[in-house]
Amino acid sequence: MLHFTQAEMLDEFANLSSDAKRPRIVKRGIDEVSEKIEEDEIQNIDHLCFVIHGIGEGCDIKFRPLVDCVDDFRNIGSSIIESHLKNHIEEKKLNGRVEFLPISWHEELHEQTGVDERLKPLTLSSIPKLRQFSNSTILDVLFYTSPIYCQTIISKVGNELNRLVRIFLKKNPYFKGTVSLIGHSLGSLIVYDLLSHQADEEDLKEEIKVQKQKSTENLQDLLNRLNLIEFKSLFDKEKITIESLRLLNENDLTSIGLPLGPRKIIMDEIKNSMFRSDKEEIQNKIKKNLKRMNTEKSLTELEANCNFGTAGTGQLLIKYPKLEFKVANFFALGSPIGMFLTVRGQEQVGIDYKLPTCDSFFNIFHPFDPISYRFEPLVNPDVILKPVLMPHHKGRKRMHLVETDRDPSAKLN
Structure with a gap:
């Protein structure tokens, strides 16, 4: 049984009002639910990954929420373990799996701060869908450059990471594995700033x-x-x-x-x-x-170049939460970190660069991603290296390489 929202509950921008509810779906039985339960899933966890999203609510080309995308991470990770590490499982060399958990900050920024309500009367009524998309997605980049809203985002991510780690350790008291952070797009910059401002023992x-x-x-x-x-x-x-x-x-x-x-x-x-x-x-x-x-x-x-004062601008006055756990790896996916550091006036990070409390940093990008930037020239601008091609987990070629083989002229470009 489905119950749809009435048309009069839409506002002038063709959006659901705050009082409107999403359609409710009621089904008899648990047939569909039982099919989703993985009986053979490894219960022990030896690695925990937190995924931090980028701009907007939609996290992929289908505009699915972060939770659904993280479910795909978990399912693909399990299938890779079964297909590539089957011998290790049979020989009892592999006793755990990788767990992926989502960290969302979009709702905290747009709903809890009330910024959307303040933007609504300022927004023109023409092309409503495009303006709504701009307000809820593209403006996230500008919000992050604001010391007020940047603090909201950083505090939400840092506090949520600590909260979920505490819950996870309470439910898994014998966990001895490592913790990694995965940031996509703007989320990678958020994680980078958070990790860059963690204090080591000397600090x-x-x-x-x-x-x-x-x-x-x-x-x-x-x-x-x-x-x-x-x-x-x-x-x-x-x-x-x-x-x-x-x-x-x-x-x-x-x-x-x-x-x-x-x-x-x-x-x-x-x-x-x-x-x-x-x-x-x-x-x-x-x-x-x-x-x-x-x-x-x-x-x-x-x-x-800095404005001092109790209400200054930029990243320098942000209070960064202290993480209560050790981060083993940081994976930046489709990341604009290099561009943002350059805009902030940072010319290079140095050959001996290292995040204070994180051992490994991986900058992963697709060559056709317009938001992705290299990071290596900030380490040493004199050394030009080709990016390492990550092999596909099913052994086939990446889509852009297939297209290049079809069109030889693309190799020249």
């Missing part, structure tokens, strides 16, 4: 050292430095500390009886303190990047 020691230095000044020291020690009793009465002082606004200071002059001095100090904190954080990130970039630019030159 963690430096951060702890900086935090200890910051925590040495107390409220009395601050008031002494500002020549406002005579007003300390007002702060003591309200149990205000150096940490809580930074959370106060001018109305709060007025309510405790602080005169206008001292109020302005303290508010200016809070503002400057936030400015200095942001600047120090950016400088530390730039110094780390200088080591990886192997660039001739100095810290001063790079600082000149």
Whole structure:
């Protein structure tokens, strides 16, 4: 039995309203469900892969959701194990399979932030389907360049990865395998930025050292430095500390009886303190990047291109979640990472480049993919290497190679 949405529930853009529900399908029996259950599937898991999607909700040429595409990953992976590693299974050399889990951030960006509702009155009513596609797909790239929405995307991906790993380990307490991340298109850039800002042991020691230095000044020291020690009793009465002082606004200071002059001095100090904190954080990130970039630019030159402040622009002020697990491999599929790094002003990453907490990085692309870019010239621009051709799992030629063989002139182009 099918129940379809009524036509009057469509808005002026021919989209379903937020109150409309998808058609419900009710069937008798479980015949179709039982056919989908894989009886011979290996239960043990020795490798866990998370798949992060790119722009838009549709993740392939059929515009299927990420969950369906990840199901294909899982099914094809199982079939490859059965066809290529059958002897290993029979000899008990292979005791586990690869599990694929989806990580979706599109809903968090477009529905939870309310950005779609704010864009709707701004969007022209002509060519509605194309404009809807643009708002929900192409604009994701622009959203990622915004510090506000970039933070939403990065936080969603990082927190969801940690949450699913915790659930997975709870259900598989004896898991001893490795974890890999797969990013497609913009998703690969999200994963790259997330992994690039993971702190190794050396960075963690430096951060702890900086935090200890910051925590040495107390409220009395601050008031002494500002020549406002005579007003300390007002702060003591309200149990205000150096940490809580930074959370106060001018109305709060007025309510405790602080005169206008001292109020302005303290508010200016809070503002400057936030400015200095942001600047120090950016400088530390730039110094780390200088080591990886192997660039001739100095810290001063790079600082000149940065906007400091509590609401600056770009990637430098993003708070990146710390991953609670070790990443063994990062697979970038159809990735624009090289292009984005170039646009950000990064000329090269250096021969000794390595992601801080990830051992292996694979840039996988189709030669006809317009979104894909090479990464190797950023490592060493003087070395020009042909990309390695990945063999098809069924042993046949790739489609573009078949077409090239049919048309000899294509080889020249």
